[in-house]
Amino acid sequence: MKTPALILIALLALSAASSSTVVIAAAAPAKPAPMTVEFFEPTAPEAGDVPTVGDRAINSIGYSLVVESRSTVANQGAKAAIAKCHLKSVPATGAVLQGVPRVTAYKRTSLRIRNPANAPDAAEEAALQRVQKELEAGNSAPKIMVQRVSHADGSKEWRIYRPVAVLAQCVTCHGPEDKIAEDVRAELKALYPDDKAIGYAAGEWRGLIRVTVAPK
Numbered sequence: 001m002k003t004p005a006l007i008l009i010a011l012l013a014l015s016a017a018s019s020s021t022v023v024i025a026a027a028a029p030a031k032p033a034p035m036t037v038e039f040f041e042p043t044a045p046e047a048g049d050v051p052t053v054g055d056r057a058i059n060s061i062g063y064s065l066v067v068e069s070r071s072t073v074a075n076q077g078a079k080a081a082i083a084k085c086h087l088k089s090v091p092a093t094g095a096v097l098q099g100v101p102r103v104t105a106y107k108r109t110s111l112r113i114r115n116p117a118n119a120p121d122a123a124e125e126a127a128l129q130r131v132q133k134e135l136e137a138g139n140s141a142p143k144i145m146v147q148r149v150s151h152a153d154g155s156k157e158w159r160i161y162r163p164v165a166v167l168a169q170c171v172t173c174h175g176p177e178d179k180i181a182e183d184v185r186a187e188l189k190a191l192y193p194d195d196k197a198i199g200y201a202a203g204e205w206r207g208l209i210r211v212t213v214a215p216k
Protein backbone atom coordinates (compact mmCIF):
# COMPACT_ATOMS: atom_id res chain seq x y z
CA MET A 1 0.00 0.00 0.00
CA LYS A 2 1.27 3.45 -0.81
CA THR A 3 1.71 5.84 2.00
CA PRO A 4 -0.57 8.86 2.21
CA ALA A 5 2.48 11.00 2.70
CA LEU A 6 2.99 10.71 -1.04
CA ILE A 7 0.47 13.39 -1.76
CA LEU A 8 2.24 15.90 0.34
CA ILE A 9 4.83 18.13 -0.95
CA ALA A 10 7.91 18.18 1.08
CA LEU A 11 8.06 20.34 3.87
CA LEU A 12 9.85 22.90 5.84
CA ALA A 13 8.61 24.76 8.84
CA LEU A 14 7.67 28.32 8.12
CA SER A 15 10.44 30.66 9.02
CA ALA A 16 8.10 33.52 9.81
CA ALA A 17 7.52 34.80 13.32
CA SER A 18 5.30 32.69 15.51
CA SER A 19 2.18 34.72 15.00
CA SER A 20 1.31 37.38 12.49
CA THR A 21 -1.99 39.11 12.06
CA VAL A 22 -3.53 40.20 8.82
CA VAL A 23 -6.84 42.00 8.64
CA ILE A 24 -8.52 41.16 5.43
CA ALA A 25 -11.50 42.94 3.99
CA ALA A 26 -12.87 40.28 1.70
CA ALA A 27 -12.79 41.57 -1.84
CA ALA A 28 -15.85 39.71 -3.09
CA PRO A 29 -19.04 41.74 -2.67
CA ALA A 30 -20.86 38.55 -1.71
CA LYS A 31 -18.83 38.34 1.51
CA PRO A 32 -18.50 41.86 2.82
CA ALA A 33 -17.74 40.84 6.39
CA PRO A 34 -14.09 41.37 7.24
CA MET A 35 -12.27 38.56 8.98
CA THR A 36 -9.09 38.75 10.98
CA VAL A 37 -6.57 36.09 10.21
CA GLU A 38 -3.65 35.06 12.43
CA PHE A 39 -1.09 32.41 11.62
CA PHE A 40 0.58 30.41 14.39
CA GLU A 41 3.44 27.99 14.55
CA PRO A 42 2.13 24.44 15.06
CA THR A 43 3.80 24.40 18.46
CA ALA A 44 2.25 27.70 19.64
CA PRO A 45 0.63 27.20 23.06
CA GLU A 46 -2.50 29.09 21.95
CA ALA A 47 -3.23 26.35 19.43
CA GLY A 48 -3.25 23.57 22.03
CA ASP A 49 -3.71 20.17 20.39
CA VAL A 50 -5.56 21.64 17.39
CA PRO A 51 -2.57 21.13 15.02
CA THR A 52 -2.20 17.48 16.07
CA VAL A 53 -5.90 16.72 15.66
CA GLY A 54 -6.05 18.60 12.35
CA ASP A 55 -2.91 17.00 10.98
CA ARG A 56 -4.24 13.53 11.72
CA ALA A 57 -7.59 14.34 10.11
CA ILE A 58 -5.87 15.65 6.98
CA ASN A 59 -3.80 12.47 6.75
CA SER A 60 -6.98 10.50 6.65
CA ILE A 61 -8.76 12.85 4.21
CA GLY A 62 -5.69 12.99 1.97
CA TYR A 63 -5.41 9.23 1.97
CA SER A 64 -9.05 8.88 0.93
CA LEU A 65 -8.58 11.48 -1.79
CA VAL A 66 -5.69 9.59 -3.31
CA VAL A 67 -7.15 6.12 -2.95
CA GLU A 68 -10.64 7.13 -4.00
CA SER A 69 -9.58 8.94 -7.15
CA ARG A 70 -7.22 6.13 -8.10
CA SER A 71 -9.61 3.26 -7.51
CA THR A 72 -12.64 4.97 -9.05
CA VAL A 73 -10.69 5.77 -12.20
CA ALA A 74 -9.35 2.20 -12.32
CA ASN A 75 -12.77 0.60 -11.81
CA GLN A 76 -15.06 2.90 -13.75
CA GLY A 77 -12.84 4.90 -16.07
CA ALA A 78 -11.93 8.55 -15.72
CA LYS A 79 -15.10 9.98 -17.21
CA ALA A 80 -17.38 8.18 -14.79
CA ALA A 81 -15.03 9.01 -11.94
CA ILE A 82 -15.50 12.75 -12.44
CA ALA A 83 -18.86 12.64 -10.69
CA LYS A 84 -17.59 10.54 -7.79
CA CYS A 85 -14.16 11.81 -7.04
CA HIS A 86 -12.97 13.86 -4.17
CA LEU A 87 -14.97 12.71 -1.21
CA LYS A 88 -18.22 14.03 -2.57
CA SER A 89 -20.09 11.67 -0.29
CA VAL A 90 -18.50 13.23 2.78
CA PRO A 91 -20.44 16.12 4.32
CA ALA A 92 -18.40 19.30 4.37
CA THR A 93 -19.70 20.35 7.77
CA GLY A 94 -20.81 18.54 10.89
CA ALA A 95 -18.81 15.53 12.05
CA VAL A 96 -16.73 15.11 8.94
CA LEU A 97 -14.68 12.13 9.98
CA GLN A 98 -15.97 9.17 11.86
CA GLY A 99 -14.65 9.17 15.40
CA VAL A 100 -13.23 12.71 15.13
CA PRO A 101 -16.12 14.96 16.20
CA ARG A 102 -13.82 17.93 16.73
CA VAL A 103 -13.25 18.22 13.00
CA THR A 104 -16.32 20.19 11.98
CA ALA A 105 -15.53 21.12 8.38
CA TYR A 106 -13.18 20.39 5.55
CA LYS A 107 -12.52 21.93 2.19
CA ARG A 108 -10.22 21.68 -0.78
CA THR A 109 -9.23 24.90 -2.44
CA SER A 110 -6.67 26.25 -4.84
CA LEU A 111 -5.41 29.34 -6.64
CA ARG A 112 -6.69 27.62 -9.80
CA ILE A 113 -10.07 26.12 -9.10
CA ARG A 114 -12.22 23.78 -11.11
CA ASN A 115 -15.47 24.09 -9.16
CA PRO A 116 -16.38 27.68 -8.18
CA ALA A 117 -17.85 26.21 -4.97
CA ASN A 118 -14.27 25.48 -3.90
CA ALA A 119 -13.19 29.10 -4.28
CA PRO A 120 -11.14 30.34 -1.32
CA ASP A 121 -12.60 32.70 1.24
CA ALA A 122 -10.39 35.52 2.51
CA ALA A 123 -8.66 33.38 5.15
CA GLU A 124 -8.01 30.56 2.68
CA GLU A 125 -6.71 33.06 0.18
CA ALA A 126 -4.20 34.25 2.80
CA ALA A 127 -3.06 30.65 3.31
CA LEU A 128 -2.77 30.07 -0.44
CA GLN A 129 -0.73 33.24 -0.87
CA ARG A 130 1.56 32.18 1.92
CA VAL A 131 2.41 28.93 0.16
CA GLN A 132 2.75 30.65 -3.19
CA LYS A 133 5.22 33.12 -1.70
CA GLU A 134 7.35 30.36 -0.20
CA LEU A 135 7.46 28.48 -3.49
CA GLU A 136 8.26 31.62 -5.45
CA ALA A 137 11.13 32.28 -3.05
CA GLY A 138 12.47 28.81 -3.86
CA ASN A 139 11.55 27.37 -0.47
CA SER A 140 9.54 24.25 0.29
CA ALA A 141 5.89 24.67 1.06
CA PRO A 142 5.04 24.59 4.76
CA LYS A 143 3.97 21.12 5.85
CA ILE A 144 1.13 22.50 7.88
CA MET A 145 -0.36 25.93 8.48
CA VAL A 146 -2.22 26.84 11.63
CA GLN A 147 -4.63 29.72 11.43
CA ARG A 148 -7.08 31.40 13.78
CA VAL A 149 -9.90 33.24 12.06
CA SER A 150 -11.94 35.84 13.93
CA HIS A 151 -15.25 36.33 12.21
CA ALA A 152 -17.23 39.57 12.13
CA ASP A 153 -19.78 38.12 14.54
CA GLY A 154 -17.05 37.64 17.15
CA SER A 155 -16.74 33.87 16.73
CA LYS A 156 -13.32 32.30 16.32
CA GLU A 157 -12.33 29.34 14.20
CA TRP A 158 -9.13 27.27 14.13
CA ARG A 159 -8.08 26.01 10.74
CA ILE A 160 -5.34 23.62 9.74
CA TYR A 161 -4.09 23.57 6.16
CA ARG A 162 -1.85 21.28 4.21
CA PRO A 163 -0.53 21.76 0.67
CA VAL A 164 -1.21 18.94 -1.81
CA ALA A 165 0.87 18.12 -4.82
CA VAL A 166 -0.18 16.70 -8.17
CA LEU A 167 0.58 13.00 -8.47
CA ALA A 168 0.86 11.14 -11.75
CA GLN A 169 -2.67 9.80 -11.26
CA CYS A 170 -4.09 13.33 -10.94
CA VAL A 171 -2.89 14.29 -14.43
CA THR A 172 -5.73 12.16 -15.86
CA CYS A 173 -8.08 14.99 -14.92
CA HIS A 174 -5.81 17.95 -14.07
CA GLY A 175 -3.02 17.59 -16.62
CA PRO A 176 -2.38 19.50 -19.82
CA GLU A 177 -5.28 19.29 -22.31
CA ASP A 178 -3.45 16.89 -24.59
CA LYS A 179 -2.88 14.50 -21.68
CA ILE A 180 -6.59 14.35 -20.82
CA ALA A 181 -8.70 11.84 -22.74
CA GLU A 182 -11.20 13.41 -25.09
CA ASP A 183 -14.33 12.12 -23.34
CA VAL A 184 -12.97 13.32 -19.99
CA ARG A 185 -12.15 16.73 -21.42
CA ALA A 186 -15.65 17.07 -22.88
CA GLU A 187 -17.29 16.07 -19.59
CA LEU A 188 -15.12 18.48 -17.61
CA LYS A 189 -15.95 21.31 -20.02
CA ALA A 190 -19.65 20.61 -19.71
CA LEU A 191 -19.61 20.45 -15.91
CA TYR A 192 -17.02 23.15 -15.26
CA PRO A 193 -17.10 25.70 -18.09
CA ASP A 194 -14.71 27.98 -16.17
CA ASP A 195 -12.27 25.21 -15.22
CA LYS A 196 -8.86 26.58 -14.25
CA ALA A 197 -7.56 23.32 -12.80
CA ILE A 198 -5.94 21.86 -15.89
CA GLY A 199 -2.40 22.15 -17.21
CA TYR A 200 -0.73 20.69 -14.11
CA ALA A 201 2.32 18.45 -14.23
CA ALA A 202 3.08 15.80 -11.63
CA GLY A 203 4.96 17.32 -8.72
CA GLU A 204 3.39 20.75 -8.98
CA TRP A 205 1.54 22.34 -6.11
CA ARG A 206 -2.18 21.86 -6.64
CA GLY A 207 -3.86 23.49 -3.65
CA LEU A 208 -4.76 23.06 -0.01
CA ILE A 209 -6.74 20.69 2.13
CA ARG A 210 -8.23 22.54 5.07
CA VAL A 211 -9.99 21.32 8.18
CA THR A 212 -11.67 23.28 10.95
CA VAL A 213 -10.93 21.90 14.41
CA ALA A 214 -12.90 22.76 17.53
CA PRO A 215 -10.51 23.57 20.40
CA LYS A 216 -10.67 21.29 23.41
Ligand code: HEC
Residues within 6 Å of the ligand: 007, 065, 066, 069, 070, 073, 078, 079, 081, 082, 083, 085, 086, 108, 109, 110, 112, 113, 114, 115, 116, 118, 164, 165, 166, 167, 169, 170, 171, 172, 173, 174, 197, 206, 207, 208
Ligand atom coordinates in the same frame (compact mmCIF):
# COMPACT_ATOMS: atom_id res chain seq x y z
C1 HEC B 1 -11.43 11.49 -12.33
C2 HEC B 1 -10.94 12.85 -12.45
C3 HEC B 1 -10.09 13.43 -11.35
C4 HEC B 1 -8.93 12.93 -10.81
C5 HEC B 1 -8.21 11.65 -11.17
C6 HEC B 1 -8.47 13.91 -9.85
N1 HEC B 1 -9.33 14.97 -9.80
FE1 HEC B 1 -9.17 16.63 -8.60
N2 HEC B 1 -10.94 17.32 -9.31
C7 HEC B 1 -11.75 16.65 -10.20
C8 HEC B 1 -13.04 17.28 -10.25
C9 HEC B 1 -14.23 16.87 -11.10
C10 HEC B 1 -12.99 18.37 -9.33
C11 HEC B 1 -14.09 19.33 -8.95
C12 HEC B 1 -14.76 18.67 -7.77
C13 HEC B 1 -15.92 19.43 -7.25
O1 HEC B 1 -16.88 19.63 -8.01
O2 HEC B 1 -15.85 19.82 -6.07
C14 HEC B 1 -11.64 18.35 -8.74
C15 HEC B 1 -11.22 19.25 -7.78
C16 HEC B 1 -10.01 19.17 -7.12
C17 HEC B 1 -9.58 20.07 -6.07
C18 HEC B 1 -10.41 21.19 -5.43
C19 HEC B 1 -10.19 22.54 -6.01
C20 HEC B 1 -10.85 22.77 -7.35
O3 HEC B 1 -10.09 22.93 -8.30
O4 HEC B 1 -12.10 22.77 -7.46
C21 HEC B 1 -8.32 19.66 -5.69
C22 HEC B 1 -7.44 20.31 -4.62
C23 HEC B 1 -8.00 18.51 -6.48
N3 HEC B 1 -9.04 18.24 -7.35
C24 HEC B 1 -6.83 17.80 -6.37
C25 HEC B 1 -6.61 16.57 -6.97
C26 HEC B 1 -5.47 15.73 -6.69
C27 HEC B 1 -4.34 16.08 -5.74
C28 HEC B 1 -5.62 14.59 -7.43
C29 HEC B 1 -4.75 13.35 -7.44
C30 HEC B 1 -4.54 12.73 -6.16
C31 HEC B 1 -6.86 14.73 -8.19
N4 HEC B 1 -7.42 15.94 -7.88
C32 HEC B 1 -7.34 13.77 -9.08
C33 HEC B 1 -11.43 15.54 -10.96
C34 HEC B 1 -10.35 14.71 -10.70
